[in-house]
Structures are given as structure tokens and as C-alpha cells.
Amino acid sequence: MSYYNIQNIPLTDLAKQFGTPLYVYDADKIIEKIAILRDSFKNVNLKIKYACKANTNLSILKLMRKHGVEIDVVSPEELRLAMMAGYEGSQITFTPSGVSFDEIELAAELGTRINLDNLDVLEKFGKQYGNTKGALIRLKPHVFGGGNEKIMTAHPESKFGISIHQKDEILEIVNKYDMKIIGLHQHTGSDVKNADAFTQAATAILDIASNFKDLEIIDLGGGFKVPYKEGDSVTDMAEVGEVLSNAFLEFCKNYGRELQLWFEPGKFLVSEAGTFLATANVVKTDPIKTFVGINSGLNHLGRPMMYGAYHDIFNASNQDTSEQQEYRVVGYICETDTFSWTPEGKQGERLMNKVSAGDIIAIKNAGAYCFSMASQYNSRLLPAEVLVIDGEAKLIRKRDTFDDIVRNLVSVDI
Missing domain, CATH: 2.40.37.10 (Lyase, Ornithine Decarboxylase; Chain A, domain 1)
Structure with a gap:
């Protein structure tokens, strides 16, 4: 995408044809970003889950699906949009925050993967479903990362996730209901510049992961920084890919089987x-x-x-x-x-x-x-x-x- 054109179409021509104000999206740039992420984690069993709250236009969702990207949603309405775009329940992850339990039940009925982010919901889910439905647990790793306090989501005072210091309470509930925990999830924040915050968060999650016997997934969220101006610093994807891939592969070796590594980029892709x-x-x-x-x-x-x-x-x-x-x-x-x-x-x-x-x-x-x-x-x-x-x-x-x-x-x- 050049400065004054998108795929050789002048911006002024687009404004004249469709009127203003107008949002214009370049499909080639989205496809390019998908490829960069895949290439950065080419040595692991990677799954990209587009955090669609960034942009929920149906055509954008269809473009993601066409290029093998699955989807992360945060509301029943986003879930319905994902299904309209052709996603099946198993390709959708539901990552809500502070929602009523009936939203969790709806997602479970539709076969989505669900992130449980507080002890109360974990208890209700275990009591209702036991080990008949797998779930992920969203953990709060107590890591500061992101462009500013409004987009940091893993620090001690964040509303998101269950604190890693509540490990004993988590395990008590999981064991009480013989729950099938298929994944652990965290999201550090947005606009994370280097590998340090990701590494700290991954270390915290992987340290706890060995306590769960049914894991299939480690989900490290998203938050890769994009450039906003000439010379702007961005996430070093090669560095992040190498460091996190090595840590993940070492964990899989010790855990005894290969797991999937998930990321949920939103801003990075669009x-x-x-x-x-x-x-x-x-x-x-x-x-x-x-x-x-x-x-x-x-x-x-x-x-x-x-x-x-x-x-x-x-x-x-x-x-x-x-x-x-x-x-x-x-x-x-x-x-x-x-x-x-x-x-x-x-x-x-x-x-x-x-x-x-x-x-x-x-x-x-x-x-x-x-x-x-x-x-x-x-x-x-x-x-x-x-x-x-x-x-x-x-x-x-x-x-x-x-x-x-x-x-x-x-x-x-x-």
C-alpha cells in the first residue's frame, strides 16, 4: 500500500467513487501480516485466532477464514458474525470478561472453545459440565506490557484473568469437578514492543501448565506493536518467534506431547x-x-x-x-x-x-x-x-x- 494509492487505486478516486467519510482496507496488507506471523513461528504447531473486536466487518472475517485464520470473539453477537462468515464452533474461541453465565452456556452449546477468566465462572462451568466439555483458563501473569495503561491487560490490577497467585484455588475447583482443561490463556496487552513482556508472561503460564493433565493449547494472546509513523519502533517478530518457540518446544518436550501454540492478534493483522x-x-x-x-x-x-x-x-x-x-x-x-x-x-x-x-x-x-x-x-x-x-x-x-x-x-x- 503506497502513500497515495491502495493497490494502484488513488485514494482520491476512492473518495470520489464512494464518498466520504470512508474506511478503506487493503486485503494485500492483511494477507502479508498473516504470512509474517506464520513465518515467525514456523517451527511450532501454530494457530492464529483473529481477535475480531478489532474489526468485525463480515468481509474481513471471510478474508481471514479464506487464509486459514481462525477467530476469537468476545460477545454473542461477534460469535454470530463469525458463524455468518462460515466459521464452525470448533474454530471459534469465546474470550469474555465479566459476562453473565448464560453467554457462557450459549457458547458451550455452539461448540466454541471458551476462556474462563474468574473463579466464580470456573466453578459454575465445572459444576454444570464436569469433564464433558473442555475449556481454557485465562490467567493473569502479573506482567506490565503494552503501549499505555488503558491497553495493558496482564498487570496485577487488571480486571482480566485469574491471578497466577490463585493457582491453588484454581486447581481445587478443577479437581473438585474433574474438569477437562484443554488450554491456558493470557493476553499481555497491546503495543508490546519486545520479547521481554511476552517471555515473562509465557514463563508464568508455562510454570503452572504442568499442573493440568489434559492440555492441548497454550494461548499467549496478542499485542504485537505496529508502526504508526516513519521510524516507529515495532515488535521484533523474529526475536519474539525464536524466544517463545524455543520456550514452548521445551515445555512440550517436558510435558510429554506436542501442544498447539495460539496467538490472538487483532491490531497486528488489520x-x-x-x-x-x-x-x-x-x-x-x-x-x-x-x-x-x-x-x-x-x-x-x-x-x-x-x-x-x-x-x-x-x-x-x-x-x-x-x-x-x-x-x-x-x-x-x-x-x-x-x-x-x-x-x-x-x-x-x-x-x-x-x-x-x-x-x-x-x-x-x-x-x-x-x-x-x-x-x-x-x-x-x-x-x-x-x-x-x-x-x-x-x-x-x-x-x-x-x-x-x-x-x-x-x-x-x-
């Missing part, structure tokens, strides 16, 4: 594939700043406002670098919805080729946790989505209409 296109409504010159106001806001792409996330932004309509200026890129929502946050997580500006009203403004790394977190805030319409595959742009989600805003409203006499 983030770089996505570009968000919007139109510059106004260029507002102020004594202190020059603002570019676009026809979108935090309702469509909330990561900068929610996480202080950096996204590369450029003027797709103007490739002339001879006249550049710093602009603060902002949205049309009645909030402070700045897109141009700095790498330090503060509101800032971006040096861009000269912007005029009507230009197409492109925001990169928009494939993960962007549309999937979008809303109709301010009663604005959700944007369309397009997948570029085999050199052809295909509409994969229609733009909202006002009918979608009012569809579920019930008018009563007041």
Missing part, C-alpha cells in the same frame, strides 16, 4: 491495512493555530481522543511538497475532537502539504479499533467501508442513512 478518508470542510486560520476541520469526528475514529493515539495524517489531494504548513486536524463533533495528537499523547499539529477546502484528508492505521468503536454520536451517520482486493475496490458496508438513526426509536404520545 491496523496498517486501513486508511480513513475524510473531506476538509474548512481551513480556519487563527492567530495561534491553523485548523483543518473535516467531515468526521470522534464518532467515527475515536482512538486519538480515547487513547491519545498517534495516527499519520496527510493531504491525499496534494502531492506537492513545496508548500507545507502545520495544521491541527479537528472534527465536526461538539467536543474537542482533535485527530492530530502528538507521539507524546498531546493535542498538536501535523506538517502537511497545503490544504484547501474540499481536499481529501487521509488518516493511516485505521484498520483496527476504528470503525468497530464508531457511534452515531451527535446523530451523525456511520461511514461506508470498502475492501480493495485483487486490484478492485468493493463496497463492504453501506453508508448509514437517516433511517438507520431512527430505526429502533419508538414514538409515544407525550
Whole structure:
């Protein structure tokens, strides 16, 4: 995917054909990332489980399935979407957090693999199913890893998983109901840069694993860091692959049989594939700043406002670098919805080729946790989505209409 084109289709042509705001995804980039992950763990029995909360568009799910990637879901609705995409229950992992037990029961009835992440649910599952249904246990390894505190999920105060310090309570419940625990799972967080956090978490999980006799799976989650700007640090996949593969193979040797090694990448597979296109409504010159106001806001792409996330932004309509200026890129929502946050997580500006009203403004790394977190805030319409595959742009989600805003409203006499 080049800067101004996706598979040789100019971004401005896509904006003209489908309108803005618009999410565009490059299938080639997703396929490339799948291959990188597989190559990094080529010496083990690897299974990739796409964490679909990153992007649940049905066509993205079908693309994953076509390329042999299974799926991880966190809600009954994601589970239904996975089945619509053609996944069978055995290819789906359900990894909920703090849900009611009826969601666990539904997943069990559909034959999915289930991650149990608290002692109460572990007890209920054991009491109801005994050893008739296998399950995984999500452990909290007490490891700090991830880009910031909002996306760290394995530290001592995290809500996710059962603490490794509760090993005795876990084993008591498992033995009480003769439960069949087929896997152990952990997820360190998102944007983990190097092998250290993964190694610490894997060590903690593997130290406990020998206590379970029916294991088939060690699931180390995801969280591989992707680049957001030129020269950005990323996870060294070769290093992570070598270190974790060696530790895993050594465990399998001591355990007495080969297990599957699972990962659940979301952002790693789809983030770089996505570009968000919007139109510059106004260029507002102020004594202190020059603002570019676009026809979108935090309702469509909330990561900068929610996480202080950096996204590369450029003027797709103007490739002339001879006249550049710093602009603060902002949205049309009645909030402070700045897109141009700095790498330090503060509101800032971006040096861009000269912007005029009507230009197409492109925001990169928009494939993960962007549309999937979008809303109709301010009663604005959700944007369309397009997948570029085999050199052809295909509409994969229609733009909202006002009918979608009012569809579920019930008018009563007041």
C-alpha cells in the first residue's frame, strides 16, 4: 500500500467513487501480516485466532477464514458474525470478561472453545459440565506490557484473568469437578514492543501448565506493536518467534506431547491495512493555530481522543511538497475532537502539504479499533467501508442513512 494509492487505486478516486467519510482496507496488507506471523513461528504447531473486536466487518472475517485464520470473539453477537462468515464452533474461541453465565452456556452449546477468566465462572462451568466439555483458563501473569495503561491487560490490577497467585484455588475447583482443561490463556496487552513482556508472561503460564493433565493449547494472546509513523519502533517478530518457540518446544518436550501454540492478534493483522478518508470542510486560520476541520469526528475514529493515539495524517489531494504548513486536524463533533495528537499523547499539529477546502484528508492505521468503536454520536451517520482486493475496490458496508438513526426509536404520545 503506497502513500497515495491502495493497490494502484488513488485514494482520491476512492473518495470520489464512494464518498466520504470512508474506511478503506487493503486485503494485500492483511494477507502479508498473516504470512509474517506464520513465518515467525514456523517451527511450532501454530494457530492464529483473529481477535475480531478489532474489526468485525463480515468481509474481513471471510478474508481471514479464506487464509486459514481462525477467530476469537468476545460477545454473542461477534460469535454470530463469525458463524455468518462460515466459521464452525470448533474454530471459534469465546474470550469474555465479566459476562453473565448464560453467554457462557450459549457458547458451550455452539461448540466454541471458551476462556474462563474468574473463579466464580470456573466453578459454575465445572459444576454444570464436569469433564464433558473442555475449556481454557485465562490467567493473569502479573506482567506490565503494552503501549499505555488503558491497553495493558496482564498487570496485577487488571480486571482480566485469574491471578497466577490463585493457582491453588484454581486447581481445587478443577479437581473438585474433574474438569477437562484443554488450554491456558493470557493476553499481555497491546503495543508490546519486545520479547521481554511476552517471555515473562509465557514463563508464568508455562510454570503452572504442568499442573493440568489434559492440555492441548497454550494461548499467549496478542499485542504485537505496529508502526504508526516513519521510524516507529515495532515488535521484533523474529526475536519474539525464536524466544517463545524455543520456550514452548521445551515445555512440550517436558510435558510429554506436542501442544498447539495460539496467538490472538487483532491490531497486528488489520491496523496498517486501513486508511480513513475524510473531506476538509474548512481551513480556519487563527492567530495561534491553523485548523483543518473535516467531515468526521470522534464518532467515527475515536482512538486519538480515547487513547491519545498517534495516527499519520496527510493531504491525499496534494502531492506537492513545496508548500507545507502545520495544521491541527479537528472534527465536526461538539467536543474537542482533535485527530492530530502528538507521539507524546498531546493535542498538536501535523506538517502537511497545503490544504484547501474540499481536499481529501487521509488518516493511516485505521484498520483496527476504528470503525468497530464508531457511534452515531451527535446523530451523525456511520461511514461506508470498502475492501480493495485483487486490484478492485468493493463496497463492504453501506453508508448509514437517516433511517438507520431512527430505526429502533419508538414514538409515544407525550
